[in-house]
Amino acid sequence: MYNEFSNVYDRLVFDIDYENHSRIIKENVDFKENMNILEIGIGTGNMTRYFIENSKEYFGLDPSVEMLEIASNKLIDYSNIRYLNIGIEDLDSKDYFDFAFSTLDTINYLKDYETVKKSFENIYNSLKHGSYFSFDVNSLDKIENVLGDNSYVYEYENIFYTWQNEYDFENKEVDMILDFFVEEEGVYKRTTEYQHQKYYSPDILKEMLSEIGFNNFKIKDFDTGEDIEEFTQRILITCQK
Numbered sequence: 220m221y222n223e224f225s226n227v228y229d230r231l232v233f234d235i236d237y238e239n240h241s242r243i244i245k246e247n248v249d250f251k252e253n254m255n256i257l258e259i260g261i262g263t264g265n266m267t268r269y270f271i272e273n274s275k276e277y278f279g280l281d282p283s284v285e286m287l288e289i290a291s292n293k294l295i296d297y298s299n300i301r302y303l304n305i306g307i308e309d310l311d312s313k314d315y316f317d318f319a320f321s322t323l324d325t326i327n328y329l330k331d332y333e334t335v336k337k338s339f340e341n342i343y344n345s346l347k348h349g350s351y352f353s354f355d356v357n358s359l360d361k362i363e364n365v366l367g368d369n370s371y372v373y374e375y376e377n378i379f380y381t382w383q384n385e386y387d388f389e390n391k392e393v394d395m396i397l398d399f400f401v402e403e404e405g406v407y408k409r410t411t412e413y414q415h416q417k418y419y420s421p422d423i424l425k426e427m428l429s430e431i432g433f434n435n436f437k438i439k440d441f442d443t444g445e446d447i448e449e450f451t452q453r454i455l456i457t458c459q460k
Contacts, residue, residue: 236442240441240442247353247455248457250273253273254274254318255276256273256277257280257318257320257345258270258319259319259342260280260323261290262286262290267279268294270320271294277297277301278303280302280306282305308338314345314348316350318351319350319352320352321355322354322355324356326354326424327417327419330417332423332427335424336431350459351457351460352459353456355453356453357453358451358453359420360450362386362417377402378399380397382396391418392415393417395414396413397412398412424456433459433460434458436457437455438455440454441455
């Protein structure tokens, strides 16, 4: 996932309000200056700029080396950032971070509840006592009805792409095939990207987090910062060690 796709990623997320999402996260945690921050699924670093200015040390974790290369070029002026080319299920750090967060479906890309639990345990162990963990997941409405068995066609600047989904109702999982055609000097180059997301129930995730030791939960609509409604698309879960 996210190999050649990383080259066009930034041109396809023009509609995501990173500043608003960062504001909502900060409103739900005790956000301070000079923290050691862990960003899980840093991608190309679009969210990073809204948090790194407040950090003492900043760690950006992502399993895609291509994404990390773009992020490092974008954030070259920051000397306090380090990059971890691993998945969160492989994170191994003890009592180090003051705040950890993940945005834009990172948890939905994990393959099963066992992997999610292992990832949550790793994050819990990496946090200092009293620290916060924030992450978002796609709602069932988004997984089932917006993604679902739907197909989309988009055209933006010099990029034309199709998005075809196949939904597994029993397991609440969706397979996605994205075909990108990027125009370069009059010639269109095709790239195919395969992605997979799984729905994770906020209630089950909260129970899992509680068993690990997290507490002080807040669950919000990640687009509005308000309580969850019927057609909420992204759900923000915040908890404390």
